[in-house]
Amino acid sequence: MIVKREILKDQASRLIKAHNDPVYYAEKVIKAELETYQKEVLEAIAFNKKVAWRSGHGVGKTATMAIAVNWWFDTRYGKTITTASSWRQVEKMLWPEIHKWRNRANFEWIGRYVDDYEKLNLMIKRDDDWFATGEASDIPEKMEGFHSENLFYVVDEAKTVPAETFEAIEVAMTNAEGEVKLLVCSTPPPEKAGYFYEIFSRKRIGFVCFHTDGEDSPRVGKE
Numbered sequence: 507m508i509v510k511r512e513i514l515k516d517q518a519s520r521l522i523k524a525h526n527d528p529v530y531y532a533e534k535v536i537k538a539e540l541e542t543y544q545k546e547v548l549e550a551i552a553f554n555k556k557v558a559w560r561s562g563h564g565v566g567k568t569a570t571m572a573i574a575v576n577w578w579f580d581t582r583y584g585k586t587i588t589t590a591s592s593w594r595q596v597e598k599m600l601w602p603e604i605h606k607w608r609n610r611a612n613f614e615w616i617g618r619y620v621d622d623y624e625k626l627n628l629m630i631k632r633d634d635d636w637f638a639t640g641e642a643s644d645i646p647e648k649m650e651g652f653h654s655e656n657l658f659y660v661v662d663e664a665k666t667v668p669a670e671t672f673e674a675i676e677v678a679m680t681n682a683e684g685e686v687k688l689l690v691c692s693t694p695p696p697e698k699a700g701y702f703y704e705i706f707s708r709k710r711i712g713f714v715c716f717h718t719d720g721e722d723s724p725r726v727g728k729e
Contacts, residue, residue, distance in 0.1 A: 517617030524616050525581040528552055532573045535580065535615050536607050541725065543718045544570045548577075551689055554714045555679075558664075558690040558705045562720025564727075567691045571660050572603035574689055576611070579630055579638045580618055582685070584656025586638035587649065589671070591663040591692075596640040600662050601628050604638070643667045649674035655684035664702040665695035672701045 524531040528548040532538040540548070544566055550557045551574055561567055571588075578586050588604075590596045605625065613619055624631045628640035641648050643661070649671055659675050661667055679686045690713075695703045704710045706717075720726040 514617065517615070521581065521616040521618075524577070526552060528574060528577040531577045531581065531616075535613065536573055536576060536611050538569070538573055538607070540570075541566060541723065543716065543723070547689075547716055548574060550714050550716070551687060555686060556688045556690075556713045557716070558702070558713045559716040559718070560692055560694055560702075560706060561716075561718035562723075562726065563693060564725055565718050565720055565723040566725055568599055568603050568662065569607075571600060571662055571689065571691055572607050575604050575638050575658075575660055576607055578656075578658045578687070579623075579636075580613070580616065582656040582658075583636050584658065584684070585635070585652050585654040586658040586660065587652055588638065588640050588660045588662070589643040589649070589667070590661065591643060591666040593642050595663050596642070597628065600660075601640050604630070643671045646670040646674035650678050652678055654682065657682045657684070657686045659688045661688070661690045662692070664690045664692040665700060667701065669701045 524535060528551060529540065529545050532540055532548060547557065547559050547570055559567065575586050575588060578584070588596060588600055590600060608630070622632060629637055631637040635654065646668065657679065675688060679688060690702065690705065692702050701710065705713050706715055
C-alpha cells in the first residue's frame with residue numbers, strides 16, 4: 507500500500523511538471539526526439555497566449571502541433587479545437603499525427619491511462635467538456651461555439667484560413683474564463699496579404715513569432 511501511494515505521488519508530481527512544461531511532456535510521455543526549434547515553439551506555448559510559426563515544408567510543424575494538442579488534452583480539463591486551411595489537412599494530416607503520437611505514449615508516467623479516454627477519428631474525449639476535436643475553417647461560427655475553463659485553438663496551414671475564422675477565434679478567446687491559447691502554423695503565404703501574413707508583419711499584435719528556414723532543418727533533405 508505504501509509503494510502504491512509512492513507511485514501515485516510520483517505520477518502526480520510528473521503531471522504537475524508536464525502541465526507547465528510541454529517539452530517535458532513530449533520527451534517523457536510522448537517519447538519524441540525534438541529539434542531545438544520545436545522545443546522553442548512548445549516552450550513559447552506554455553508561457554504565451556498566442557504563438558505563430560512559419561517555416562518551409564518538412565521541418566516538423568505537424569508533429570509539433572500534434573504534440574501540443576496531446577499535451578493540452580492530457581494535462582488540462584478543457585477543450586482543444588483544431589482546424590486548417592483545408593479539410594484534407596485536418597483529416598488526413600493533423601489528426602493521423604495526433605493519433606500516431608498517442609499510440610506510442612507512456613500515459614502511466616503522469617497517471618493517465620488509455621481507458622481514461624475515447625478515441626475517435628477526429629476526436630479524443632474524456633467527457634462532454636474535456637476533449638480535442640477537428641473542425642472545418644470555412645464556417646467561422648463553429649469557432650465561437652466552444653466554451654471552456656481551458657481553451658486551446660490550433661490552426662494548421664493558416665495562410666489561407668479566412669480572417670473571419672480568426673476573428674471568431676479571437677472572440678471565443680476573449681470570452682473564455684480560464685487559460686486560453688492559440689497556436690498558428692503555416693508555410694509562407696503566396697501573397698503579402700491575409701491574417702497569417704499580418705501576424706508576421708506586426709499588424710496583428712500579441713503574437714510571439716517563430717521562423718524556421720527549411721535549409722537550417724536537419725529534417726529537410728539538402729537536395
